Every structure is written in C-alpha cells, then in structure tokens.
Amino acid sequence: MSSPAAPGDASKGEASHGDARRRPPGMTDVARLAGVSQKTVSRVVNNERYVSEALREKVLRAAAELGFRPNTAARALITGRFQRIGVVSLGSALFGPASMLVALERATRAAGLSFMVANTPEGQPEAIQESIDWLLAQGVDGIILSEPKDEGQRLRPDAGVPIVSLGQAGDLPDERVALARGRTAASCREAVDHLLDLGHERVWHAAGPQDWWEGRERLEGWAEAHRARGIEPPPPLAGDWTPASGYAAGLALPPEATAVFCANDDTAIGLARALSEAGRRVPEDVSLVGFDDIPAAAYLSPPLTTVQQDFAGDAAHALNVLLRLLPGAEAPEQEAAPPRRRLVVRASTAPPPIRQ
Amino acid sequence: MSSPAAPGDASKGEASHGDARRRPPGMTDVARLAGVSQKTVSRVVNNERYVSEALREKVLRAAAELGFRPNTAARALITGRFQRIGVVSLGSALFGPASMLVALERATRAAGLSFMVANTPEGQPEAIQESIDWLLAQGVDGIILSEPKDEGQRLRPDAGVPIVSLGQAGDLPDERVALARGRTAASCREAVDHLLDLGHERVWHAAGPQDWWEGRERLEGWAEAHRARGIEPPPPLAGDWTPASGYAAGLALPPEATAVFCANDDTAIGLARALSEAGRRVPEDVSLVGFDDIPAAAYLSPPLTTVQQDFAGDAAHALNVLLRLLPGAEAPEQEAAPPRRRLVVRASTAPPPIRQ
DNA sequence: ATAGGGCTCCAAAACGTTTCTGACTACGTA
DNA sequence: TACGTAGTCAGAAACGTTTTGGAGCCCTAT
16 A cells, blocks of 8 residues: 555656646746746736836746636635626517617626626516625626616615616615616607697607606606696506507507607507508608617608617716726716717608698 | 724724725634534535534524625636636627527526626627637636627637537537537528418528528528429528618519518518508518517518527527536536427418419 | 835735545444 | 444645735935
8 A cells, every 4th residue: 555655756746747637827837937926927917017028028928828817716816806797687688678788798898897697587576686696696896787677676785785776766775776867758758849849739658667667767758748838648558668568559549649659669569550450640640759769660661750779878877887886996087978869750750630 | 082092902903893894704704603614614505415404504594694605706716617608699689689698698597607798799800709708818617609690710729618609510610619500591491481382483582691600591591492392592682680671672672573581570671661662562462571570570560470589499509518518517418409490470471462 | 325215026925715634423234 | 342434524725816015126315
C-alpha cells in the first residue's frame, strides 16, 4: 500500500499540464506568463491607473494568448455585486411587452450590465413575487418590473435590492421601490382629441383590461380628453387587448357611434372586422384609432391611425431610475429625454358622416 | 452627543450589528445560529444525505429566520458551472422571434436553469459573435442560437461551451455546436398542398428574405410541394417579412395568379392590402395563406388561413439537445415529442375562380 | 541634502461556497 | 470480542477575483 516515494509527487509536478480537467485560465496564469504579479493583471483588466504602458501591453498579450476571460463569479463574490439586473416581464409575444423587453435589453447592455429575464405566466397573482424571488436567487443588483398589470403592488418589501416598476404609482411597499411612470394617458388624450377635432361629438372606447394599469391609464386618457371639453364620455366597452374582444366590442357598438378609440391595434383589428361584417365602413361611417403602431397597422384596410410608442425612451428612463438607486451609482446624471409618443394619422380616421 | 464613551469604540464593539455595510447572511451565519458546522448547512441546503432530520429542521429554521439565500457567485466559483444558459436572439418584436424567446425562457426556467438574453441588432454581420462573446463574458454553461438568420455559421469555434442552433444545418464549425433543426419545410408543404388540393394550378410565393434560413426553408417547402406533383413553381416574389414587402409583392402579382403562400402573416396582410386596392377579392379571386398565426390572423378581413407554429415544442427540443451536451448532463433521456405545427384553415382560401 | 509625494508594482487577506479528508458513532456480523 | 460499514458530522483547503497594506523608485520643493 505505502510506497516509500509518494505516488502523488509525480502527478503533482505536472499538474499544470493536466489532462481531462482543463480549467479555464485565470489571472494567475496570465500573470505567470507575463512575468508580473496577479494583482497587476487585475489592474490591467480593470483599466486601473498606475500600470506602465509596457507592462499593460505585455499583460494584454499574455491574456490574449491564453484566451483569458475574467471570471464573473469570483468578481461578484468579492464585490457583492453582480453587474446584472433582472427584469420581470409578462411572458407574452404581444407587441407591447415584447418591444419593451427588447428595448430594456438594449439599454441594459449599453450600460454594460447583463440582463436576466423572468417571465410571468398570465393569470397567476403570485407569479410576480415568484419571479422576483427567482431573480434574487440567481443574483441581481436590481429589478425592473415590466408588468403592465397591477399585481406588482402586492410585493413583499424585503427584496434587498432596488425595484423599479414601469407602472402606475399605487402603494408600492418600500422606499427601495421606485417608479418610472409612463405617459400613456397624455398620448391617449392626443388620439382622442384628433377624433374630436375632426368633428365627432363623442368617441367610444374599446378598452383594455381594467386590472392592468396600462389599460386603466389608456381609459383615463380617453375620458380626460372628453371632460376637458365638458363632454360626458360614453360608457367604455370592455376588452382584453385581443382581437376577439375588439370584435365583441364592435358587435356591441351602438349605431350612433361615429368614432372609436381602441386600447391597442389588435383590438382595432377585431373591431374593424365586426364593423365590416355589419356593413359599416371605416372611416366613412366609423373612424378608428388604435394604439401601438404594430408593423401591420399601415397595411390594414384601411391603414390604421394609431399611437406610436417610445419603448426605447421608456426603457432608458426606467434603467436610469434604477441605476440611480444602485449603491455604486454610476447614474448618468442627465435626465433622459422625456419619452415621446406620437400619433400617426392614417386613413382610418375621417370626419363623421353627415346626419340627415 | 450623549454617550460619554468614545463613539468609535462603541461602533466597533457592535460591529456585527453594522450600520451601512450589511452583508447578506451566509452559511456561516446560519451555522452559528443553528449551532452546527457550516458544512452541515451546505448539506441541508443542497439536500444531501447524511443529515439527521432534527438537525435539518433546525438549520432550515435558522436559515429562514436570517433570510438566508445561497450565494450563486460563490457556488459558481467553486463548481465552475453557472447553472445558466444564454440565448442569442434577434432583437425584434416580430411575432416569431418574440414567441420563441418566451418559450425558451419558460423551458429554461422549468429546467431549473437561469436565462440570459443577448439581442443582436439587425444588419450587423458580426453581431452574433459579439453577442456570444458577451454571454461568455457574463458566464453561461451553454448557448442557444435563436437566430433565424445565417450569419451564425461564421462562428469562431473556441467558445468553450456547447452551442445549439435552432437553425438549419450548414457548416457549423465545431463538434460542440449541435443543431436543433426545425421542421418548417414540412408545414409549408402542407399549406401549399391545401391550396393545390383546392384546385389551384400553381401557388405563388411571397417569400421571406433568402439570407435567413427560415426564409429559405419556407421557400423550399413551397417549391417541394409543387415538384412533388410534377408542377414547376412560379418564380417567387422577394420579401423581407414586412407588410411593406407583402404590399410590393401584391403589386407585382401577375393577373393569372389565383393563390399565394406568404412567408408570414405580416406579408399576407400587406399583400391583401395591395389586392384590395387593385380590386381583387380574397378569397374569391385570390386565395391567401400566411404563416405564424398571429393573434390578429383570425380577425382580418377575411380571416387568414395560416400555419400555427409550435414554439414551446421547438424550445423544449433545443434545450434538450443542449442539456445533453452539458457536462453534468441531467439530460432528460426521453426525446421530446416532435414539434407539431398545424395548418389553420380560415376564410382566406377557396377554390380558384372559374376560368371563362 | 532630504522630506514628501506621485507612480509602479507586489504579497497576502478576504469573499461564501463546494470538495476533500477524516473522526466519531451505532450496528450487524464473523 | 473484533471488525467492517453505513450514517452523521466537522475542519480545512480550494475556487479566481478584489481589497488592503505596503514597498521601492524617481522627481520636485524646501
């Protein structure tokens, strides 16, 4: 059993040339190759000062030769930061949420942070908190809530990291929970004003779901536009973003209605379908405005007047708010330009038909 | 102010109750509270054997009381694994890519892995390799390429982790790069067969971009359906997924065409618009089939016959392929059920008009 | 001439886990 | 009685970074 010479010695001597278990190279390896201390490699990699140009280049050459990549786990371990933000998003390919997700990823990566998503399946009240917990378990420095729904307001306050919601105010539990409020209502007013300016007496509304703040905000903007002119808005038609609900709203639309503001473009598509089946023409009999400006909007029959969103602007704003809450706050001080939505007028809106 | 003792001393004595720098509790803290060794806490947390029930409960209680969350960075550092996969996705809110992304996130989280996206902006050939590098720098155990485009084939082979592409075969560089091939072509054949069975002599094709494998595969399926019947397919109409390109294709559509298979639903919408402007009715004069089954498809005028995709199935398949390549392969052995697309027949397809 | 202070670099100590090694019981079997 | 084995636990050694605490060196101002 026990040989006089330890059998381990030989293999230990050649350990660096190990066979199967090839660990990726670390700073130590780079340092050895470059003939400097490991700390110096760290300085070069992190672009710190006090490294001579000659050494810096030598280190970089060694790092490149070895294919060195800094180990984020080790860095995160010592710094306590992950350089990563999590996003809780409604798991949906709907144009709005999907666009926002893309915009958030872009903004995040541009800020040098990595990006982790947790989708919430629809219809599960506890799903948001679950997704937050999941992100926290994975390790994130902050969280952006990109949920157009309300359930986010029932959050436990002990997250330990700042949370920013893209949503409406509401009683968010903690001072660490900030808010990047959208400006949906204003652009809805603009859309409805466009219809009223065309001469329509009142504008109907095929609403979004009212347990989504996004749906409520669009409804409020619509109602405000009426009240600003002393007009009582007609009762809203319930909906849930789907073309199906728009179709139902179209069936329920009273004969005297001459203009409809739809909560989103899909709703408008469904509503247009119902009108078409009822023999009511757009825009001659009924004017239609959507919201989102989906790519197909310009090619519907007729092309749809709609509101274009500024996802990139909203995303950048939310990220700025979050970054400012982070401990190592690299927060870009300049306030991001206020997101600008705009009404795209196409052929689905026209003056109301002349009453006889 | 009020304390006679040196203020520095007091704070030092109470260091564990530190003010600003509150490190989150670690296994050591849990161990101290539970009166066990740190190693035992590790065993409990990881559900290892050889821990008595009494101790396990005591540890769990202590962990809950402290709000302990295992530090993934420390774990990743020692194990060399991140329990995380990266996805390179086309940064786009297009229905297809967005749906695939959601499906991939679901599948990944269901497998207990965390999920990191890197979007590639369109039109940058080197963007995919950049995104891969970004993911590798962040630390991932494997990568799924959810790019419907081809540039993925110019990848450097030294990733160090397995890469799975959802795309077409092609000369992927490395044996570590596997492939989760889609079955687009087959369902395209089905769609075209549907039109041919209705009596159309030939079916035109408003194609997707041919530098996307997804576009080529749809075109090939369309062509195959013709050749299987000994028919020469008409020349395809170029396109790029957008309604605009569908509109252009509609303008270019020859008068004798009675049926068109569109590369996606948006293309079909644009094409329908062009037909409508030209006074050609759908489906009486021209039958139309799309691809994707976007939510609005059922509510267009007329409702669009289209091909429904199986994103969840494709995502699960790709993830399975990847998991099998991972070192700690927890690969579910049972092959995932082959993804099933299906043709949804609606009102946009009908027999061809009778020739006089 | 010499103290100070930038610049350049190094060695060792964390960070919170997993892995490795081993010690101590209890129990059944030779 | 002695021994092997499975169960239960603890201590120490990694893992690859950042942080901390210097140590030389050269230049300048006194």
